[in-house]
Amino acid sequence: MCRLTEEEQRLLSEAEDNLRRAQAAYDKLAPLRLKETFEVTSPRKLAQRQKRRTLAPVESNSQPKDVTKNRETRKFEQRSTARLRTLIYGEPPKASPSMEPPELLELYQKLASIDVFASRLEVTRQTALSLLKSAGKDVVEEISQEWENGSSLRDLSSKHGPLPQTISRWIKSTGRQIKPRNSNPKYDQSLILKLSAEKWSINRIAKHMGISWATVRRTIVSNM
Incomplete structure (x- = not known):
C-alpha cells in the first residue's frame, strides 16, 4: 500500500476540512433553498406555465380554422x-x-x-x-293597389311581412299620399261651423257635440 507523504497528508486534511465546511453551509441554507423551490414550482404556477405552453402554439394557428369551421x-x-x-x-x-x-x-x-x-x-x-x-x-305596386282597395297597413304587414312603416314608405314611393293617422277628425266640422253661424256659443257647441272647448274654438278660427 502506498504511503502518503507529509505534504500529501496535509493537502488531504485541508480538503476534508473544506468539504465539511461546505456541507455545513449547504445544510444551513437548505430551508432557503426549499422555500425558493416551492415558490417557483408551486402547483398553481406550474399549472399556469403548463397551460401557457400548451395553448400558445394552438391559439396562434387555430383562428382561421375556427372561422372556417364556424362557417x-x-x-x-x-x-x-x-x-x-x-x-x-x-x-x-x-x-x-x-x-x-x-x-x-x-x-x-x-x-x-x-x-x-x-x-x-x-x-x-x-x-x-x-x-x-x-x-x-312589381310587388310594391301591387301592395299599393291593395291599400287603395281598402287593405290597412296592418293587414298588408301581416300578409307580406314588412312592418307597417315599411309598407307606408313603399306606397309613398309610388307617388300616393297617405294621410297621418289623426288627420281625419272624429267630429263634424261642418256642424260646428253651422252652429257657430247660428250664433251658438263655443261652450254650447262643445257641450252639444261632446267635444272640448279648445277643439270647437280651433275649428272656428281655422275656417275664418
Whole structure:
C-alpha cells in the first residue's frame, strides 16, 4: 500500500476540512433553498406555465380554422333546418336566385308573402323585390293597389311581412299620399261651423257635440 507523504497528508486534511465546511453551509441554507423551490414550482404556477405552453402554439394557428369551421357549421345547420322544415311542414326546397322568371313567379304566387319568398331564396328583401320585378311582377305596386282597395297597413304587414312603416314608405314611393293617422277628425266640422253661424256659443257647441272647448274654438278660427 502506498504511503502518503507529509505534504500529501496535509493537502488531504485541508480538503476534508473544506468539504465539511461546505456541507455545513449547504445544510444551513437548505430551508432557503426549499422555500425558493416551492415558490417557483408551486402547483398553481406550474399549472399556469403548463397551460401557457400548451395553448400558445394552438391559439396562434387555430383562428382561421375556427372561422372556417364556424362557417361550415352554419351552412350545415341551414341545410339541416331546410330539410327538417320540408319534412315537418311539407315545404318545397329552397329556391335559387338563378331560377327562371316563370319559376320565381310561381313560387311567389304560392307563398304570397315577400318576406317568406326572400327567406326561401335566402336573399334580402330588396333582392327578392328586384328579382320579381325583373320577372315582370312589381310587388310594391301591387301592395299599393291593395291599400287603395281598402287593405290597412296592418293587414298588408301581416300578409307580406314588412312592418307597417315599411309598407307606408313603399306606397309613398309610388307617388300616393297617405294621410297621418289623426288627420281625419272624429267630429263634424261642418256642424260646428253651422252652429257657430247660428250664433251658438263655443261652450254650447262643445257641450252639444261632446267635444272640448279648445277643439270647437280651433275649428272656428281655422275656417275664418
